[in-house]
Amino acid sequence: MKRLPGVGDGTDLYALTDDALSLGRPVLDVAKALLGAGIRILQYREKDKKAGRMLEECRALRELTRAAGACLIVNDHVDIALLCEADGVHVGQDDLPVPEVRRLVGPDMIIGLSTHSPEQARAAEAAGADYIGVGPIYPTQTKKDVCAPVTLDYLDWVVANSPLPFVAIGGIKRHNIADVVAHGARCCALVSELVGAPDIAARVAEVRAAMRGRGQG
Amino acid sequence: MKRLPGVGDGTDLYALTDDALSLGRPVLDVAKALLGAGIRILQYREKDKKAGRMLEECRALRELTRAAGACLIVNDHVDIALLCEADGVHVGQDDLPVPEVRRLVGPDMIIGLSTHSPEQARAAEAAGADYIGVGPIYPTQTKKDVCAPVTLDYLDWVVANSPLPFVAIGGIKRHNIADVVAHGARCCALVSELVGAPDIAARVAEVRAAMRGRGQG
Numbered sequence: 001m002k003r004l005p006g007v008g009d010g011t012d013l014y015a016l017t018d019d020a021l022s023l024g025r026p027v028l029d030v031a032k033a034l035l036g037a038g039i040r041i042l043q044y045r046e047k048d049k050k051a052g053r054m055l056e057e058c059r060a061l062r063e064l065t066r067a068a069g070a071c072l073i074v075n076d077h078v079d080i081a082l083l084c085e086a087d088g089v090h091v092g093q094d095d096l097p098v099p100e101v102r103r104l105v106g107p108d109m110i111i112g113l114s115t116h117s118p119e120q121a122r123a124a125e126a127a128g129a130d131y132i133g134v135g136p137i138y139p140t141q142t143k144k145d146v147c148a149p150v151t152l153d154y155l156d157w158v159v160a161n162s163p164l165p166f167v168a169i170g171g172i173k174r175h176n177i178a179d180v181v182a183h184g185a186r187c188c189a190l191v192s193e194l195v196g197a198p199d200i201a202a203r204v205a206e207v208r209a210a211m212r213g214r215g216q217g
Numbered sequence: 218m219k220r221l222p223g224v225g226d227g228t229d230l231y232a233l234t235d236d237a238l239s240l241g242r243p244v245l246d247v248a249k250a251l252l253g254a255g256i257r258i259l260q261y262r263e264k265d266k267k268a269g270r271m272l273e274e275c276r277a278l279r280e281l282t283r284a285a286g287a288c289l290i291v292n293d294h295v296d297i298a299l300l301c302e303a304d305g306v307h308v309g310q311d312d313l314p315v316p317e318v319r320r321l322v323g324p325d326m327i328i329g330l331s332t333h334s335p336e337q338a339r340a341a342e343a344a345g346a347d348y349i350g351v352g353p354i355y356p357t358q359t360k361k362d363v364c365a366p367v368t369l370d371y372l373d374w375v376v377a378n379s380p381l382p383f384v385a386i387g388g389i390k391r392h393n394i395a396d397v398v399a400h401g402a403r404c405c406a407l408v409s410e411l412v413g414a415p416d417i418a419a420r421v422a423e424v425r426a427a428m429r430g431r432g433q434g
Contacts, residue, residue, distance in 0.1 A: 050311035051293065076268065078296040083317050094267035100300050 004041055004071060004088075004110065004131055004165055004187065011211045013204065014041040014167050014189035016075075020048070021196045028060050030195050035068040037204035039194075041187070043090055045075035058084035073112060078104050088112060090133070093120065098127035112167070116147050117154065121162045133189065134158050136170020137180060140191075146170070152183050159184030174203075174210045181211050221258055221288060221305075221327065221348055221382055221404065228428045230421065231258040231384050231406035233292075237265070238413045245277050247412050252285040254421035256411075258404070260307055262292035275301035290329060295321050305329060307350070310337065315344035329384070333364050334371065338379045350406065351375050353387020354397060357408075363387070369400050376401030391420075391427045398428050 004014070015034045022030050031042060042065055044058055058074055062084045065072040073088040074081035078101055081089040088110030091101060101111050113124045114133040124132045136149050149170065158166050168180050169189035180188055190207065197203030221231070232251045239247050248259060259282055261275055275291055279301045282289040290305040291298035295318055298306040305327030308318060318328050330341045331350040341349045353366050366387065375383050385397050386406035397405055405428065414420030 051308075051313045052311045055313055055317065079294070079313060079321055082321060083313070091268075094269045096268045096272055096296060096300070100272065101296075104296055104299060 004167070011208045012041065012187040013039055013194070013207060013211070014043065014169075014187055015039045015194050016043045016045045016189060016191045018191050018195055019046055021192045023196060023198065027057055028064070030200065031061055031064055033200035034194060034204065035064055035070055037201040038208075039204060040068070040070045041073065042070055043073040043075055043189070044086075045090075045191075051077065051080065055080050055083055058086065062086065071110075073110065081105065081109065088130070090114070098124065098129050102128055114169075116150050118157050118161065121158055121164070125162065125164055129164065131165040131167060132158070132162065133169050134166045134185075135168060135189075137168055138171025138173075138176060140171040152179065155180065155183050155185060174207045177207060177211050178213050221384070228425045229258065229404040230256055230411070230424060230428070231260065231386075231404055232256045232411050233260045233262045233406060233408045235408050235412055236263055238409045240413060240415065244274055245281070247417065248278055248281055250417035251411060251421065252281055252287055254418040255425075256421060257285070257287045258290065259287055260290040260292055260406070261303075262307075262408075268294065268297065272297050272300055275303065279303065288327075290327065298322065298326065305347070307331070315341065315346050319345055331386075333367050335374050335378065338375055338381070342379065342381055346381065348382040348384060349375070349379065350386050351383045351402075352385060352406075354385055355388025355390075355393060357388040369396065372397065372400050372402060391424045394424060394428045395430050 017027050019027055044061055046054060058080055061072055071087045073090050074086045075090050076095050078089050078096060089101060090112035092114045098111055098113055110130045112131045112133060113129040115121045115124050121132055134155055136146055137155060139149050140146060155168055167187045167189045168185035172180055172188050172190050173193045177188055194203060234244050236244055261278055263271060275297055279289055288304045290307050291303045292307050293312050295306055306318060307329035309331045315328055315330055327347045329348045329350060330346040332338045332341050338349055351372055353363055354372060356366050357363060372385055384404045384406045385402035389397055389405050389407050390410045394405055411420060
């Protein structure tokens with residue numbers, strides 16, 4: 001099974017882009033700051049851009065992530081993930097089903113799937129997902145049409161029962177990330193907490209410190 | 218060069234789906250009515266649906282169009298076009314560029330490109346588009362972010378100068394289609410005029426009669 005790369009010290013952060021939350025900074029500048037701060041997993045998730053622009057941005061991100069030894073995941077758009085030679089593609093429950101995505105991307109590309117329940121986690125495994133998103137752990141306003149928080153209970157279930165690598169996501173901030181880690185998450189995905197920080201490098205350091213604080217305690 | 222199939226009697230109609238304009242009828246019912254009325258080119262264009270649902274609908278449309286000997290074109294979503302084995306994919310100026318689409322779909326799938334100027338028509342030819350959309354001929358409210366009407370002048374230019382098959386589109390109705398045909402269009406694309414008709418078969422017949430009326434005069 002393909003695994004997400006990571007820092008490997010138990011403080012893996014998975015950053016998602018979102019132009020609307022980036023304080024007016026272009027996605028490439030935000031990505032440079034994230035990669036410079038040591039982020040090694042980056043998901044391009046931009047909901048309101050046209051495909052032509054998304055492809056351009058993804059190609060630029062591909063160069064940046066490759067140079068940094070980081071993993072690039074593209075949200076939803078399998079065609080764009082293929083064209084920019086991303087490491088992976090991430091889909092939700094209402095997007096293209098994992099086996100269909102697999103038909104398009106072949107055996108080597110990482111496929112991530114958002115899950116919100118034990119049933120969905122089991123189905124993700126059966127469908128051949130390489131990792132699952134587990135969330136939203138906390139309330140979040142980043143994503144439209146998001147489901148109610150799954151709470152730490154679902155995270156506990158995944159830790160105990162799912163063989164798949166997973167990424168905890170949804171409303172995770174520096175003030176609550178230690179709880180998420182204490183419940184068994186090794187990789188946490190953040191959006192506004194990172195891309196919305198005035199000083200991204202400082203914020204990444206802060207989040208990582210918070211993650212270590214109780215995660216290893 | 219791959220060409221759009223058609224009735225071949227100078228009254229080719231190219232129908233586009235749009236759930237929001239279909240008077241509450243499901244897209245599959247609308248498609249059945251269109252195909253039953255003799256439509257032989259159908260583009261699936263649904264802007265507000267999730268990819269999973271779009272794939273399901275496109276697969277059902279693929280069966281219907283295949284049984285009817287009709288051509289199925291998918292708007293924008295190259296991944297879905299590939300998965301449902303569509304005959305073609307149609308992109309706009311801000312979508313994935315034609316050469317990129319070609320890389321994904323191979324040599325056999327039809328690629329259509331919306332154009333709004335002689336420069337774009339020339340670029341479409343150079344990029345390897347199989348046909349171009351020419352429009353919007355008239356004002357239209359079907360598409361968001363649409364450009365100003367190109368008027369019949371651009372259509373005249375295409376008829377005189379472009380070697381590519383083309384489809385006139387944008388605000389074409391039964392009351393003006395004869396003018397479009399008189400200016401040289403053999404294939405006209407309609408959205409609300411067809412899918413928004415209470416009796417789709419009757420409307421197709423009416424539009425076709427109008428198209429013949431001055432088109433052959």
